[in-house]
Amino acid sequence: MKLNKTFLAVAAAFPLFSGAVVADDVASAAQLKERVFGSLFTEYYRPDVDKTSSSAWNYMDNDWGYGVEVGYYLTEQWALRAEFAKLNLQSKLDGSDSDGNRIGFDAMFHLTRYPSVYLVGGLMRMDAVQNTTAANIGIGYKHFFNQNLAVYAEGNRYQGIDETYADAGFKLGLTYLFGTPAATPTPAPAPAPIVAPVVKAAPTDADADGVMDSADKCANTPANHKVDATGCTIYQEKMASVGDIDIEILFPFDSAVVTESQRSDVENLGAFMQRFPESTVMIEGHASNIGNAAYNMRLSERRANAVAEMLKQNFNIAESRISAVGYGVTRPRVEGSTRAAHKANQRIEAKVTAKIKEPVLR
Structure with a gap:
């Protein structure tokens, strides 16, 4: 089983790219939760090297495709989506058609620290030359221009389950989120505390020095001492x-x-x-x-x-x-x-x- 080198290079570059543009405030988790989205994308598809050199796969060559996605954000981090892709593939040997379709279902997980970056995984069914089932794993970055519109880039590896192959795909697409973010309810103001009326006590002069206790900083001065305004001996x-x-x-x-x-x-x-x-x-x-x-x-x-x-x-x-x-x-x-x-x-x-x-x- 072989791993597509081009896929690895692009996948490794995604975290660096996302770190450079991580200040994507619009794509915060609270704005995505419980919203439906639809996407259109174009894809550059790279079959496994075994397919490009095998007559069983009609010497399938690298080529372009396009597709559509529909999804729903369940929570702040998790989303589900379904996709349909049309792969316009040709034979590397004689240029004959190796076209096919891909239908799949994925789960998406947005990273907590970098909410614009997400991981994707799911199952795909493809009928290009042969009908096969593959597991999909990938990583993507989505940048929002406003509350509804975003562009995204995504790299995927399609690992064959009933056949041994490891294809790669690189998507560039446009996403639209339907509706508006749910308004955050404003908490009701706390009731004003009930303040008991303050009963002022009559002023006192415990040491009889002529300065009231509230202003007296020197208690119990001798009766024969002259004091200042703070009740302290002069x-x-x-x-x-x-x-x-x-x-x-x-x-x-x-x-x-x-x-x-x-x-x-x-x-x-x-x-x-x-x-x-x-x-x-x-x-x-x-x-x-x-x-x-x-x-x-x-x-x-x-x-x-x-x-x-x-x-x-x-x-x-x-x-x-x-x-x-x-x-x-x-x-x-x-x-x-x-x-x-x-x-x-x-x-x-x-x-x-x-x-x-x-x-x-x-």
């Missing part, structure tokens, strides 16, 4: 002392150098001032009441300056934010000349001032 900023910070630094005798083991308190102060860039500090140096008072005054100043210099160098604190002063023995923390008193009085204190926010009171 704050004012001011510079205020946040307390004294003791820096426990023990200096070697007659030294103002801060040793590595004594730097943790200074580092904590530096980190605080970095977090609060508007804070300022007064570094106060104090001494124990041992030795010459004037000497202790100068020593306390050197020690205060040593701490101030650490803040500037190690933490990049601006000089304008730092003050340093030495008080010597003039401000003892503990009175007396005991060892405990001397230890308590030999100290450095840091007085820090920072910007704070305070609520405005009514």
Whole structure:
């Protein structure tokens, strides 16, 4: 059993052709469903090579034919059709007639993705030289110009059932769809929802700040706080002392150098001032009441300056934010000349001032 090469070439080209013209909006499935169509076509017919070289088939040659089709679209994709074709064939040997007729019934399936492309299959009865039955398989493309008129091209293989042959046919035709597409019913509009009347509640002011709850963004503000239009506390900023910070630094005798083991308190102060860039500090140096008072005054100043210099160098604190002063023995923390008193009085204190926010009171 042989497969006609020309048929294969044309059949393989159909998907490429359909991909190039797939924007055929008129031939959508919804426009074809439940419509009758009729077609006229011309066909180039190619008998199997065995027929062209066999006396049993009168050396049948390639030639033209024509025919008519009637069909019906069952669904969006499926259709049935019947055809009658007249084949004007001649003998390749002596030119004598090898005419015949073909009657057949086919089912058509339109591809979902490309609705203009369809597959076809069915049974045919032919009486050209011999009476035979053949199975038909094929592929086609249909292009619509409007809701009723279209042209189509189709390639078919006719596979003999009671005789061994594989003919091919190539159709070009005109199709007319009768009637008009069924109108799509317009859905009834959904009933309007029933909206219950809205009962407005009386405005309330739960925290009694003078702003109604519907506009109050800060619930439960203290009764003595002044609030803005949104019910939130109004704050004012001011510079205020946040307390004294003791820096426990023990200096070697007659030294103002801060040793590595004594730097943790200074580092904590530096980190605080970095977090609060508007804070300022007064570094106060104090001494124990041992030795010459004037000497202790100068020593306390050197020690205060040593701490101030650490803040500037190690933490990049601006000089304008730092003050340093030495008080010597003039401000003892503990009175007396005991060892405990001397230890308590030999100290450095840091007085820090920072910007704070305070609520405005009514």
